[in-house]
Amino acid sequence: MKRVKKKAFSDFIARKGLKTTRQRDTILDFFLASDRHMSIEELYLKVRAKHPNIGYATVYRTLKLFAEAGLAREIQFGDGQTRYEHVNEGEHHDHLVCTHCGTIVEFENPVIEKLQDEVATSHGFLIETHKMEIYGLCPKCH
Amino acid sequence: MKRVKKKAFSDFIARKGLKTTRQRDTILDFFLASDRHMSIEELYLKVRAKHPNIGYATVYRTLKLFAEAGLAREIQFGDGQTRYEHVNEGEHHDHLVCTHCGTIVEFENPVIEKLQDEVATSHGFLIETHKMEIYGLCPKCH
DNA sequence: AGAACATTGAAAGTGATATTCATAAACATC
DNA sequence: GATGTTTATGAATATCACTTTCAATGTTCT
Structure with missing residues (x-):
């Protein structure tokens, strides 16, 4: 690699x-x-x-x-x-960010990806990239 | 209002x-x-x-x-x-951002919201907020 | 109105990113 | 391997978008 x-x-x-x-x-x-x-x-x-x-x-x-x-x-x-x-070839992921300790966890969710494409298309957008972050407390911090 | x-x-x-x-x-x-x-x-x-x-x-x-x-x-x-x-009471939305002209369109998608909650939960995160942006070209710009 | 306290605007300060410029390193050619 | 051309480097400086400071001013309470 x-x-x-x-x-x-x-x-x-x-x-x-x-x-x-x-x-x-x-x-x-x-x-x-x-x-x-x-x-x-x-x-x-x-x-x-x-x-x-x-x-x-x-x-x-x-x-x-x-x-x-x-x-x-x-x-x-x-x-x-x-x-x-x-960046890894053909990989896309989003992030979970801990608002307390700053830990960043990556995740992939093909269903969300697909829904994003649909949203973009339904608004006539030609999608280039997207990003999604979920902020909250990680297991250690709560 | x-x-x-x-x-x-x-x-x-x-x-x-x-x-x-x-x-x-x-x-x-x-x-x-x-x-x-x-x-x-x-x-x-x-x-x-x-x-x-x-x-x-x-x-x-x-x-x-x-x-x-x-x-x-x-x-x-x-x-x-x-x-x-x-900010409007009880409203949550995400954004479509045109990378060419900067236009910002808001959208709501309850299914995506729900999936985000599931992702957070499955990683043991206590969700606080999240944000999602889709970048691309708006109808006018392509 | 007067005292007590918050707000304002101009200017200075910050922190992270971006650029400048003289010097140093690559690399193609001899 | 020395030479010339072009790019890269590092220190210092500039820029950008906030953020704070402070003396003067405005609000509110009594």
Whole structure:
């Protein structure tokens, strides 16, 4: 899986006429090894712990690049931090967010997906993406 | 409806030991007369056109107050602008957002609501709120 | 009207994201 | 492997959308 994504990224880099760099490789390694939902700050801190010479701006730009390459997706949970989640081919999921401890649980529900498509169609919308978050207290917090 | 909301707001003001002001009345009038989804900036501009002496900070604070009073709700569509939508007793709806022109259409779907409850329950979550947005192109834009 | 307290508007502060720019690294070519 | 061209990096700065501060002003109570 990691291999596949690294390949996908280097293909993207090549296709765009960009350059392979030590920093990008490092950041990709950390991203792939990380939890699924990381803010720029979080990833930057993890990277910096081992590579103190990699700057925030580089992490920021590289994450954008991952999104552009289709490896990551920006998500917002309304806490003012943009997070990047891993994108896996043909996978779509939504989120349960604990309002107390911040835990994020992913779930899939094909029936909801289908109903969403129907809603969009019935309003004449050409659906691109959708997102759904359920906020509440996770088992630990209640 | 407007009458009811104005009453609700003045009750809230009284209950909290706050004060009625010309500015708050004016901003409430503009909010009630507005489209359903307004950013602070948008409402501020509308208000300022007729009342050049009302400042941004006052609109900002008053909108927060509306939210606290239950007249409005903050929503985020991921474009970096907080919007305030009207809240009507016992009404819940989700949104279709046009990625091209920004049009926002509301919809309700009880079946989706029910499935969301089931998902939350099956993961042991105590549901508080949820939000769902479908992004795509509206009829005009495709 | 006067005292007590809340509100206002302009300006300054915040926090997260985005950009600039001089220096450093890639990479194609020699 | 040195060279030249182009892209990347990191530190600093800018931007954006709020958010707060504070002196002046307005409301409400008595």
